[in-house]
Amino acid sequence: MTNDPTARLLAVMAALRDPVSGCPWDREQDFASIAPYTVEEAYEVADAIMKNDPSALRAELGDLLFQVVYHARLAEERGWFTFADVATAITNKMIRRHPHVFGAAAPRNTTAQTTAWEAEKSRERASDGASGVLDGIATTLPALSRAHKLASRAARVGFDWPNPAAVLDKLDEEIAELRAELPGANPDRIEDELGDLFFVLVNLARKLDHTGDSALTRANTKFERRFRAVEHALAVQGRTPDQAGLDEMEDLWRQVKEAEG
Known part of the structure; x- marks a missing residue:
């Protein structure tokens, strides 16, 4: 061989x-x-x-x-x-x-390169028969990532909130709509409103130059770290979380959070 x-x-x-x-x-x-x-x-x-x-x-x-x-x-x-x-x-x-590296000269700053990159991708999609703004975004992407891509693509043609404050206003609206569905407890309606809420949160992250995936990953890591600390504090006492009440675990959680600063 x-x-x-x-x-x-x-x-x-x-x-x-x-x-x-x-x-x-x-x-x-x-x-x-x-x-x-x-x-x-x-x-x-x-x-x-x-x-x-x-x-x-x-x-x-x-x-x-x-x-x-x-x-x-x-x-x-x-x-x-x-x-x-x-x-x-x-x-x-x-x-x-990358024509600025391998061919004709082009602006080398990051913003100009990103614009040129997206323009070339648009030409490639058009040559492949794609015509819609949202064409070519894989349906199998994780939902948060796909939401970010869908909104980013729409934003390129001007369909976007003007600033993060406007997204926060929309978030308040979606929370109110979800709250209004809770008494009826219709599973389809609640899922629909939950989806709208997630979509707006993804857009809030986007407008703040983050992604929903990265923000949620960070939150997951923080939750895991703090909950493990609560488990450890209880283990020192010879107990497990299911042997402690919610109030006690909340108190330990606050202690862990304060210790992190």
């Missing part, structure tokens, strides 16, 4: 999918069955980055790369394209979207 890392990886993938001598599990897989693993590996890359763990990041990037190789192999078996085609396509795209 060759010593070239990429060629070795492709050879390993081909061997796993060999119809005679390959792995029975790998031979049974298709795009749909592998897709959840691809998404999972992307999240594990993000987790390694968040933990600032270079060793884990190297391993997780390898796992994600294997997912790309897996999908490319499935496509090659169907005569659609190869891994080399995938690499060539992304290389050409990056060159096309």
Whole structure:
């Protein structure tokens, strides 16, 4: 077997999918069955980055790369394209979207580059037959991420709140609408109003130059840290959370919060 890392990886993938001598599990897989693993590996890359763990990041990037190789192999078996085609396509795209680096001169500040990048993406979508402002946004994105992309795309053509204060006013309106639905407790209506509330919150984050995903991730981390501290405080007393009352846990929570400053 060759010593070239990429060629070795492709050879390993081909061997796993060999119809005679390959792995029975790998031979049974298709795009749909592998897709959840691809998404999972992307999240594990993000987790390694968040933990600032270079060793884990190297391993997780390898796992994600294997997912790309897996999908490319499935496509090659169907005569659609190869891994080399995938690499060539992304290389050409990056060159096309960075004319200030690989071609004609262009403004080098971040704002101008972002504008040029989005303009090139719009041209690419148009050449692919997309005509609507929202075309090309994957429906399988996590809901918060998709909401951010939908709103950002609409904002580019002027469909947007003028400032964060206006979004806060809309948030108050949506909270009132949700509150009004609570007495009737119609599940569909409540879910509809909850969705509107989440969508406005995502837009508030966007107007404040954040994302709903990043803000919620930070809140999750904070909640987990504080709740574990409450658990620890109870464990020192030889008890578990289910043995403590809500008032006691709230008191411990406030102590943890105050200690964090």
